[in-house]
Amino acid sequence: xxxxxxxxxxxxxxxxxxxxxxxxxxxxxxxxxxxxxxxxxxxxxxxxxxxxxxxxxxxxxxxxxxxxxxxxxxxxxxxxxxxxxxxxxxxxxxxxxxxxxxxxxxxxxxxxxxxxxxxxxxxxxxxxxxxxxxxxxxxxxxxxxxxxxxxxxxxxxxxxxxxxxxxxxxxxxxxxxxxxxxxxxxxxxxxxxxxxxxxxxxxxxxxxxxxxxxxxxxxxxxxxxxxxxxxxxxxxxxxxxxxxxxxxxxxxxxxx
Amino acid sequence: xxxxxxxxxxxxxxxxxxxxxxxxxxxxxxxxxxxxxxxxxxxxxxxxxxxxxxxxxxxxxxxxxxxxxxxxxxxxxxxxxxxxxxxxxxxxxxxxxxxxxxxxxx
Numbered sequence: 005x006x007x008x009x010x011x012x013x014x015x016x017x018x019x020x021x022x023x024x025x026x027x028x029x030x031x032x033x034x035x036x037x038x039x040x041x042x043x044x045x046x047x048x049x050x051x052x053x054x055x056x057x058x059x060x061x062x063x064x065x066x067x068x069x070x071x072x073x074x075x076x077x078x079x080x081x082x083x084x085x086x087x088x089x090x091x092x093x094x095x096x097x098x099x100x101x102x103x104x105x106x107x108x109x110x111x112x113x114x115x116x117x118x119x120x121x122x123x124x125x126x127x128x129x130x131x132x133x134x135x136x137x138x139x140x141x142x143x144x145x146x147x148x149x150x151x152x153x154x155x156x157x158x159x160x161x162x163x164x165x166x167x168x169x170x171x172x173x174x175x176x177x178x179x180x181x182x183x184x185x186x187x188x189x190x191x192x193x194x195x196x197x198x199x200x201x202x203x204x205x206x207x208x209x210x211x212x213x214x215x216x217x218x219x220x221x222x223x224x225x226x227x228x229x230x231x232x233x234x235x236x237x238x239x240x241x242x243x244x245x246x247x248x249x250x251x252x253x254x255x256x257x258x259x260x
Numbered sequence: 261x262x263x264x265x266x267x268x269x270x271x272x273x274x275x276x277x278x279x280x281x282x283x284x285x286x287x288x289x290x291x292x293x294x295x296x297x298x299x300x301x302x303x304x305x306x307x308x309x310x311x312x313x314x315x316x317x318x319x320x321x322x323x324x325x326x327x328x329x330x331x332x333x334x335x336x337x338x339x340x341x342x343x344x345x346x347x348x349x350x351x352x353x354x355x356x357x358x359x360x361x362x363x364x365x366x
Contacts, residue, residue, distance in 0.1 A: 049267035052330040055285040058263045209288075209329035 033194040033203075034254050036185070045200075045258040053135055053204035053256030056128070056211045060136025063129060069120025075133070078117060086140040088147065091253050094242045096153040103157055105241050106134050107213060125232045131211045135202050138255035145252055146199065148245045157235070161243025164236060170227030176240075191260060197248035198241070200257020211256065214241055262286065262357040266347065271364045272339035280311065280319075281334045282347055284357060290325040306351035309333060314343035323351070339365045 034042060044050050064082055067074045079085045093106040100112050110133050111122040123130035148154070165176045179188065180196035187193070201214040208216075215237045219229045230236045263285040272278045284306070291303025303325060311319040318337045337345075342365045349357045 047267075049265045049281055049283060050332060052283060052285075052332070054265055055263040055283065055330060058265070059285075206328075 030197060030248070030251060031185075031195050032197050032199040032248075032251055032254065033259055034200060034257060036192050036194045037258075037260055041206075041258055041260060045254070051204065051256070051258055053202070053211055053258065056132045056135045056202075056204075057139050057256060059128070060132035060134070060139075063133050064136055069114065069118030071117060071119040073118050075113070078113075082136065082140055086137045088141050088144040090134075090138040090141040090255060091144045091146045092149055094154070094157070094238055094245065095149050096151045103154055103238055103242065105214070105238060106137060107215070108238075110134060110137070126213055126216050128211075131202050131213065134213065135211060135256045138202060138253070141253045142255060143252055145250050146245055146248045148242070148249055154242055157239045157242045158246050160235075161239035161241070161246075164240055165243055170222070170225035172225045174225040176221065196244065197251055198244050199248060199251050200254045200259065202255065203257045203259045205259045207260065214244075262349075262355075264347075264357060264359045266359050266361055268345060268361045268363065270362070271366065274339060274341075274365050276339045276365075277336050278339050278363070279334060279336045280345060280347075280361075281332070282309075282311075282359070283330065283332045284349055285330055286349075286351075286355070288323075288325070288327055288329045288331060292325065302352075304352045304355075306331060306349045306355065308350050310348055311335070311337075312346045312348075313337060314341060315346075318345075339363070341365055 034045065048054050061082075064075045067077070076082070090106055093109065094103050095109070096102070097104045097109060097112055099116065104112060107125065107130055110130060114120045115122055123133075148158075168175045168178070176196065179193050184193050184195040198214050198217075201217070202211050203217070204211050205217075215232070218237055218240055222229045265283040267281040269278050286306050287304060288306065289301055289304040291300065291305075293301050295301045305325055305327070306323050309319075309321045309323060309331075310317060319335045321333060321335075323331065342363065345361050345363055347359045347361075349355070
């Protein structure tokens, strides 16, 4: 009897947590990929993104730039201070007076605090640091800040998401809202929730940022990619994070 | 030193079959791809991977350009004695990486 009650409670707890995860029909890319890839991501000694995390942990502690400071000198233990941080970006950086994504924040710190040159977009060092920071948010719900500085950006992102463009005349929504879960050349179209960035994409054979993913999609609809520093990416990232609000982070992810 | 992730049991019973998994960061450039300047990017791969248990070879693998970046290798061995499992990768451009794990066999 006691056992039966325990099982009932456990079942209720399980279905309760599942309801939170899928009750509204949102599915992360993790859920849409095969069991083999999920296993690869879950095993920290098989997930190739963890190689970058290893490099990121070393970079976190390395004193660099004219200021001779490391990330750790200000932020201390990343597992404490960076918990949930990646789940909040893009955010408004008051010191720079503009919105930045996580990579942008890292570069702001590098330039202002460490007095070191900014790292190039999608460079190995920047990805390593962002992967290390993002790892600290694993399991944390995506929580975009309620900041009015971001609402303009989000609105712009929402508009971009629905705008048809390129030679194929497709919008993001045409695939990721209208046809999510269906196949595109053998691959399942995900709903496009950025829960696992930076991701180790097998097709890239490397780690890549959300910006790289967006550039890929834009090229895929045969539109012209915006320059790396364009606000369009930031707008789309802000919108996508708001769209995925509450979903659990699974960074650094593996994707096909 | 290259980034390496190794997953091997710390302890095993004598006669057990243990699985050793090793992941290493490497570009595994095939030597067939042109770069942005149109010239072929020179081949840069890991050619050889070998594992020894207390100095005795237990696994060897020759790698080829068709193997993807950051190769992941999994193999098994019979636990015979306590000691050190040493893994060594070597390849183009003088690449060498070594990693050791200790295992206690009871």
